[in-house]
Amino acid sequence: MTNVLxxxxxxxxxxxxxxxxxxxxxxxxxxxxxxxxxCKVCQKYLRAKYRSGPEAKKKRSEEDLKKRYGITSDQxxxxxxxxxxxxxxxxxxxxxxxxxxxxxxSSKRVRGLLCSPCNxxxxxxxxxxxxxxxxxxxxxxxxxxxxxxEILLNEKIRPRRARPLASARRxxxxxxxxxxxxxxxxxxx
Numbered sequence: 001m002t003n004v005l006x007x008x009x010x011x012x013x014x015x016x017x018x019x020x021x022x023x024x025x026x027x028x029x030x031x032x033x034x035x036x037x038x039c040k041v042c043q044k045y046l047r048a049k050y051r052s053g054p055e056a057k058k059k060r061s062e063e064d065l066k067k068r069y070g071i072t073s074d075q076x077x078x079x080x081x082x083x084x085x086x087x088x089x090x091x092x093x094x095x096x097x098x099x100x101x102x103x104x105x106s107s108k109r110v111r112g113l114l115c116s117p118c119n120x121x122x123x124x125x126x127x128x129x130x131x132x133x134x135x136x137x138x139x140x141x142x143x144x145x146x147x148x149x150e151i152l153l154n155e156k157i158r159p160r161r162a163r164p165l166a167s168a169r170r171x172x173x174x175x176x177x178x179x180x181x182x183x184x185x186x187x188x189x
Contacts, residue, residue: 011035015042069101069110076101079113087115089122 012019014037025035026043036043050056058073065071071079079101086093088102092115099113105127114122125131142148 013037013039013042015039015046065101069103070108071101071110083113087118088112089114089118 007019009022010019011022011025011033013025016039018039020039022033022035024039024041025037026040027034028036031037038046050060062073065073065076080099083099085099087099094115096116100116100119102111102114102119102122103109104111125135
């Protein structure tokens with residue numbers, strides 16, 4: 001393959017500007033020549049640089065908030081202050097980490113801030129209100145009838161009779177003799 005520079009099977013790195021063989025570039029389905037614009041060495045360096053340091057983490061967090069929910073970190077801090085730093089469902093401060101931004105998966109609209117267990121709980125119910133109502137009914141019913149299973153579990157269950165092994169059983173229709181198809185066609189009893 002010949003590229004813009006007229007070099008066969010080579011490419012100039014977009015970061016270090018060295019001309020290197022195409023084998024020194026990661027594959028890409030969307031880029032020209034099917035390879036990334038920066039070489040593998042520079043890609044690794046840039047990834048490490050991007051991932052390291054508190055300012056990089058803060059920048060990634062900012063970008064993530066904006067991309068996922070359309071809010072800034074200042075808006076998130078105002079939301080946390082408005083709910084008093086507690087989960088909007090269980091009304092408790094987050095025990096392990098932080099409050100999570102809850103959003104509607106179909107409309108992408110931000111609904112509020114939840115602790116990890118409440119956020120996972122809503123996710124487990126797939127935001128289905130009918131399923132959540134049934135779960136509430138289940139919990140209320142258990143409070144009203146806490147021993148409903150005790151009756152069933154404490155009943156004396158009669159043991160089933162053991163069945164004989166298949167080899168010890170008498171074959172079905174053993175007393176009747178089977179007729180062959182030819183005997184039936186000849187009319188023999």
